[in-house]
Structures are given as C-alpha cells and as structure tokens.
Amino acid sequence: MSLRPLFVTQVYEATLAGAAGFPVFNAELADACRMLAAEDLAGRQWCKAHGYRGYTSYGSLTDLPVRLPEFGELKRHLDKHAQTYAKALNFDLSRKPRLDNIWVNILKPGGGHTGHIHPHAFLSGT
Template sequence: MSLRPLFVTQVYEATLAEDPDFAELNGALADMCRVLAQEDGAGRTWCKAHAYRGYTSYGSLTDLPRRFPEFAELKRRLDRHAATYARALNFDLARKPRLDNLWVNILKPGAGHSGHIHPHAILSGTVYVETPPGASALKLEDPRLAMMMARPSVRPDAPIPEQPFVYLTPQPGTVLMWESWLRHEVPPNAAKSERISISFNYG
C-alpha cells in the first residue's frame, strides 16, 4: 500500500540574516518603521478606524520603495526570492512576479491580525524585522478546512503537513511567502514589546 501526497501547498522560507549587511539594513528598516508610525497621520487614522492595535501603513502608503532607499533595497532582495518561489511552484508566467504593494506592521503586545487572504495577488508574504521573545508566530490554515465537514480531528502527533493549522515562528530576517489564496493570521502578540514586520504582495 502507498499514500500519494496530492495538491501540496508549498510555503517558501528563506532568510536575509545571512546577507553580510543584514544587521545594517534591518536596523535601518526598524528605524524607518518607527518613524512612519509617528509621522504617517493617515495611517494612524486608518488604524484607529479599523481597531488595529499598533501601526500599519497598509491603508495609507503604497509606494514605500519609491519613497525610501531602505525599502527600495528590501524590494530588490524580495524580488529575487519571489522569482525563485515562482519557479519552484512551476508557474507558467510571461514575466517575473512584480511587487504590487509593501506595508509596515507594528503590533503592540496583545495585538493580532485575524484570519484573511490577499485577493488580487499571486504571491504574498512577510519579512520579519523585530521578533522579541513571545512574539506571534504566523498561523497558516489548511485550505481544505471549510470542506472537511465530518472529518475527524487528527492526533496531536500527526505530521505537520496533516495538521489543520501550522504555526511558523520567524526570526529577524526570516522571509515567508505563500500563494495569496492561503488563509493565514497572526495570533495575539504575547511579547512584552512590539513585533515589527513588513508584508507584501506580488502579482
């Protein structure tokens, strides 16, 4: 007897921490994220209107790589990872994936982000800037979950690919990417300080 793993969901993981200038770039990104949190009035208004505990530039700034060299350099590195991921997925594309948007996320202690997908994109992901002890993992949901109906739960020791939810715990510099239809969330931040990340979409 044999089992065939079909319709596999491939999640991409890499790190920028191996780059020789990572510490300098990561520090510059952290500083810029905090500057934006102070100076982006439209972003703070969006966060207040949507009960976002912390700061995100998602609803206010859509051109960070054109505004700031730190984000332009990050885009250059992410472009390579997105192209590598698209090749690994065997996508039949007429061109390399293009960055549609990139936004800052600063989550205060206790803050999270409920389950969601990223419409109108093909690849989505996050690069992690600061992940203090206790910072939230990324929670990924089995895309079949809504159709499982009467399927029994799986044993706690079931292999990770068979679990209904998978938690990936990033470190500073971790790059995680997934296909944009994959539902995911950020559980409440249990750290005593802010969790800083930068999310993005490619089309």
C-alpha cells in the first residue's frame, strides 16, 4: 500500500498590516469603500434588484484602481503578492499575473455571498 498526495492546494497567506503607513492606508481604504456605498447609485440599485444585504460595487464599477488612488495602491500590493505566489509555485507564465478586477462588499448583519466560482482566474481571494 502507498499514500500519495493528490490535489494539493498551496495556500498563500500574507498581510499588509506590517507595512509602513498601513494604519493610515487601511483607514483611507475603508473611507473610500464607505464613500462608494454612499455615492454609487447604480451599485445600490443592483443590490436592491438582486436582494443583496448591503452594498457591492460588483454590478456597477469595474475601474476602482483607476477611479480611486486607495484602490490603485491596493492593486500594487496585490499584484506584487500574486507575482510572489506564482514564483513560489514555479508557474511558467508568459506574463506577470495582475489584478484585473476588484470590487467592494459591505454586508449588513445576516448578509452573505452565495457560492460562486471565478472562471478563467489564475487566482482569487479575499
């Protein structure tokens, strides 16, 4: 008899909390999220139409890193971590991985996401 690992998933974990200026960055990012929830009428309408308990920019905004500098900075951090992860897994990629979409979710108590997949994604996460 033998045992062998199959379908092993290498999970990458990292934090931005140790970076210089993180508390300010985190507060500014949270403020930007709340601002979007208050000002994104199309997003709020999408949430209402889909029974979403809270706010998401998923159905309305696709340009957050360009629209707001806080998300541009977040994208730079995430792209760096995606590259580190790809190298650690020895992926042979024709180009560097990059974030191509990001959205805001602010859930009310009792709110949640239904199960879903991210097709064509090299990686995804929260």
